[in-house]
Structure formats: structure tokens, C-alpha cells
Amino acid sequence: MEPGDKTDPKYGESRKFDPKFKGPIENRGCTDILCCIIFILAMLGYFLVGIIAWSHGDPRKVIYPTNSHGQFCGQAGTPLEKKPLLLYFNILKCASPQVLLLLQCPTTLICVERCPTRYLTLLSVMLSMNTEDQEYYKQFCKEGVDFSTMNTPAILKAGLCPSMLIPSKAFTQRCFPNPGMMRGSGIGNRTTFENGEGVTINTTDLVGALKKSNMAVHTRAVFMRIFEDYTVSWHWIVLLLVIAMIISLVFIVLLSYLAGVMVWIMIFAVILVIGYGIIHCYIMSTRLEPDETGSDVTLYDLGWQMDFTVYLQIRQTWQVFVIILATVEAIIILLLIFLRKRILIAVSLIEEASCAVGHVFSSLFYPLLTFALLALVIAYWVITAIFLSTSNDQVFKVFNETACPYSGETCDPKTFNTSNISAECSDAECLFAFYGGETFYHKYLILFQFYNLFLFFWCANFVTALGQMTLAGAFASYYWAFKKPDDIPGSPVFSSLARTIRFHTGSLAFGSLILSLVQIMRVILEYLDQNLKGTENKFAKFLLACLKCCFWCLEKFLKFLNRNAYIMIAIYGKNFCTSAQNAFFLLMRNILRVAVLDKVTDFILFLGKLLIVGIVGICSFFFFSGKIVEETAPSLNYIWVPIVTVCVGAYLIAHGFFSVYGMCVDTLFLCFLEDLERNDGTVERPYYMSEDLLIILKKSNETK
DSSP: OOTTOSOOGGGOOOOOOOTTOOSSOSSOOOOOHHHHHHHHHHHHHHHHHHHHHHHHOOTHHHHSOBOTTSOBTTOTTSTTTTOOEEEESOGGGGOSHHHHHTTOOSSOEEEESSOOOSOEEHHHHHHHTOHHHHHHHHTTSOTTOOTTTOOHHHHHHHTOSOSEEOOEEEETTEEEEOGGGGTTTTSTTOSEEEOSSSOEEEHHHHHHHHHHHHHHHHHHHHHHHHHHHHHHHHHHHHHHHHHHHHHHHHHHHHHHHSHHHHHHHHHHHHHHHHHHHHHHHHHHHHHSOTTSTTTTOOHHHHOOOSOGGGGGGSHHHHHHHHHHHHHHHHHHHHHHHHTHHHHHHHHHHHHHHHHHHHHTGGGGGHHHHHHHHHHHHHHHHHHHHHHHHTOSEEEEEEEOSSOOTTTTOBOOTTTGGGSHHHHHOTTOEEEEEEEEOOSHHHHTHHHHHHHHHHHHHHHHHHHHHHHHHHHHHHHHHHHTOSSTTTTSOSSHHHHHHHHHHHHOHHHHHHHHHHHHHHHHHHHHHHHHHHHTTTOOOHHHHHHHHHHHHHHHHHHHHHHHHHHHHHHHHHHHOOOHHHHHHHHHHHHHHTHHHIIIIIHHHHHHHHHHHHHHHHHHHHHHHHHHTTSSOTTTSOOOSOTHHHHHHHHHHHHHHHHHHHHHHHHHHHHHHHHHHHHHHHOOSSSSSOOOSOHHHHHHTTOOOOOO
């Protein structure tokens, strides 16, 4: 008797023979109606949050920097259209990393056409009477300044010009000091200088402050370079992803006709691709000889570098790649050796799945609908999040140089000049500080963002569940058709989709809700983990790590349970809890087969995904590195940016197409287990499985 034939009573009774059962039942009722109603109400609330966000939000706050008057720099159709960059009058007040991350400083901010490239002080320009220098300086001042009629103290008191200009570079449309540009600017040759306000500053202190301020923007600069790489390579990335989609589709089509041959080709191709990676990395490591300048530096000595291409110039990096790839290669080969008998059974199950996909060919195109719905969900979430984050009001605060009792208080720029504040504090200014507010809407904005994230998880899981149940119903119709393909109902995918939406929307909402609650808890734990990184409470960190591990395991288990519950719902039409229980008990009654058969097929399909990613990844590496067509390859800051993007995208595309096979295998596997419990191969109770599976399991159907 095959392992798993004996059932354990504590996991329920085996399925009994039912002569009326011919696959997914047609006479069924609506399931989990209460959860369906809750989901509909939640979606209405989600649309309401979107409407509120779109009515209050302003995405220009993200796209354009804001000056001290709350105006957007570079916005089309405004006087500042040709001034897209933001200049800080006194960058030394922005030395705090926290201030820099908020992109606002307690200093005057103006929009300029370009960043200053010279070191100048207002005092030196006024004393030199150099017309050219004055015209250059004037472009970084407010409108209304007149060097011919105003003196330096009057200009500084009115806050019309910065006291000095420092060579700067534009990062994220903001002018930040660039110490590398100071050579030859006049600063590098001085030990002290006047800041234009009669105060002597040590050059070392200035450069130190500038380096400190640039530490906070260095990370942003890296992201800016990554963004630049995307702008010049996005069309090539899209082309390579289209190629990945074509390869995946061709692979699946070939698999549906030549399953046995394609599986073995896939297995050996993965071994060859990883082997090529090992050889390539080894050759790269040998080229970087230890005596070569800098190549003998270890990763530990180098530390964290924002420019990741630096690591590729180190011999140890390629050695690490060799070790990782060799370990993966060894694991795969050992698994193939020890599981060779189970792989033969898994190949037969994949061949059966190939027959099912061949007869239900429209199932191959269903992932396109899932992709479209997920893209819609993601787009709605991103747009709503942006509008919510930009729906705050402009907050202006009092900034001053000397002591003032009103410093830091909110103010109104329209009435500030006629208020008591300007009279008592002569140097005080009412400047734009940040986006915020004290209204009811602004106080609960974080709750709206949390609700937006939670509904995103719920909707994304719902779309995934819809696809799983639809495909499960279609493939179950194939399995329980005794005479294939004559007994297969027409349009099985469309019929299953209509049946799922009409009767089981509530069950889909129930299963996706449970999974979403676990996912949102993981997000909360990650947020707490970030906040506890600076603390010394070891117990809290340990407890948090345990919780994160537990919720990760719980999420994986729920995904597995939900997937099988949706298969049972598609077949029998019962509610989610009952179906989940029946699926779990059925699997536990056949736990050995689950361990040695179903998971082996998952491993083989995973190798197929790796093969597609490996092929596309190698092609993208040779293209972006200029080894195929050097003239066509774009000039990039980081070559790994498009390569990693293509590899991740190729895996998601391959996963989308292989998910059809994965769902088909899981559905056929559950039907196969029920077939063994319901039937015995007699004339009255024949098996529905294919002849190949009957031969492998050493079973047969009696003939009349």
C-alpha cells in the first residue's frame, strides 16, 4: 500500500463515494455573506478616503520644492517657471541631519535658475563695485534689491540677499554645498574669512559643517543617481521585461506539450546557468590579483559604500559570489540525487498539469487579468498615499537672529508686517516651515494613511485569491471529467470566474482579510523595530525579533491554507472556514504524499523561474555592461540598477505565468487525493486520474 493510503481518524473521515459527484457542483449558495458586506463597506470607505485625499492633496508639494513664501519652484505657468532650484540663504543653519531630511531650514529660501558656482560675500561684492560680480550675485537675491542705492547692512537687515554664496550642486532640485567645488573658489586658500555680517569664520569649521550637512544628503544623492539611471535605461528595462514575458509564455506553451522533456531540460539548464556564473565569478576574481592596487582590500576594511560598483573592484567580492553560487549548485544537485524517484512522480503530475493547461488553454492568459487588477490596486494606493501626504496646509513660523519671545510661533505672512511681532522683533521673518495643520482632518491624517495601507493589502490579497479560486474551479472541472476532453464543460475559466464572483466574494474577502491582518501586524512590528534600533533594551529587541519570526511563519502558513481552502470552495461551494478545515484534514490524512510529491513539484517549478531569471539576467548584464553592443548601451552611474530591476521583474513575470501551473498542480493534487479516497478502481467506482499516474501508483481501473 502506498504511503499515505491509511488515514488518521483524528483528521476526519475519508471522502465517501458519491455517484452524483462530477466535479465542481453547480447548485450552490452565497458564502460568508457578512464578510462580503464588510468588504463592500470597507471599499466604499476606501473610495471616500481617496476622494478626501484628492480634494485636499496637492502633488506639486512632492514634485516641486517650496520657497519661504510657500511658492513652488519651477512650476509651469508661474513667474518661477524658469527657476526650478531652491537656494538656502544660510546653509550653515541646515547642518542638522534631521533638518535636512525635512528639506526645510530656519533660513530664507528662494527659487533660482541655477546654483552658485563661485564663493562670494555680499560685503566683498559691494566694496569692489564690480558690475559683473554684482549682476552675478543679484540672481541669488530677492526681487527689489538695488545695489546702487542700498548698502550692505540695509540689504542684510531686509533679508534681500544671502550674506555669502558657497559653490553648490543641485540635488533633488535643491542647492547643497559641494566641498569638492571649493578648490580654486577662494575658500581653499584661506584660513579665515568674513561671512559678510562682520563675523570671522574659520575655514576648517566651515568645511566640517558642510561635510556634516552633506552626510544627510549623500544618501539622497545616491537615490538621485539611481533615478537618473532609470531615466536613461527605462525603455531598455521594459524591452527586457517584455522579452522575459515572451520567454515565460513560450516556456509554458512548450511545457504544456513537452512536459517531460522540458522538465529535464529545465533542471539541467539551471545547473548549467549557475555553473556558468561560478566560472565567470572565478575568472573575475583571478583577474584581480592580490598585488593589484586596492584589489586585496577586504569587504570588512571597505565598510559600507554608497557606490556599489566599488565592491566589484575587490577580489573578495567575486570570491563571495563563487561561494554562494557553488553552495546553491551543490544543494540543487544533492536534492536532485536524493529526490530522483520522487521527481519521476512529480514529473508525471506536471505532465498531467500540462494536459490540463492544454485543454484549458485560456488559463495561460488569466495572469494578465491579475496583473492588470494588481496594477490598478497599486496605482490607486500610491496615488492616494501621495495625495494624503500632500494634503496638509502650509505652516509659516517666526524665524529670527536675535532674541525674540515669538520665535518658533506660527504666523500669517499676509499680516505679519503689520503685527506686533515685526514691531517688537525687527529682524524676525515669517517664513514657510513645513506642511501640517491643526484641523480635525490633519490630526487624523496618519489614520487615513494606515487605512490606505491596510486596504491596499486587503485588495491585493483579494485579487490574488480571485485568480486562485478561478483557476482552481477550471482545473477541477478538467480533473473530474471522466472522458477528457469530451466531458470538460465549455469555457471553464469564464464559468469559474463568474461562479466565484457571484457566490464566493465573501469567502475571498474573509481569507484575504485574515492574511491582511497578519501583514499589517508585520508592518507595525517593522516600524517598532526601526524605532527601537537606538535603544539598549535587549529584552525588547529579542521579543520583537521573536514576534517578527512568528508572524512571518504565520503568514506563510495562512497563504498555504488559504490556497487550499479556495480549491475546496471552488469544488464544493462551502464557506471559507469549513473549506479550510476540509482541505487541512485532507492534506493531514495524506501528509506523506504532501511532503514528498507536492513540494517536489513546487521545487521543479521554482527551478523554471530561476532559469528564466538567469537567462534574462545574463543578457541584461552583457547588454548594460556594453559587451554586446557597446554603442547602444546607456551610460549609467550604477550598472546594477537596471540589472537588478530586470531580474526582479523577470522573476515576478515568471512567477505570474508559473502560478498557473502551480495552481493547476495544487488543484490536481487535492483532486488526486480525493480520487484515491472516493474511488477504488472498480467499474462502479473508477479512478479519474490519468493512466500515467495509475501506473506510477500501481493502480488500475477495472474494465467491464
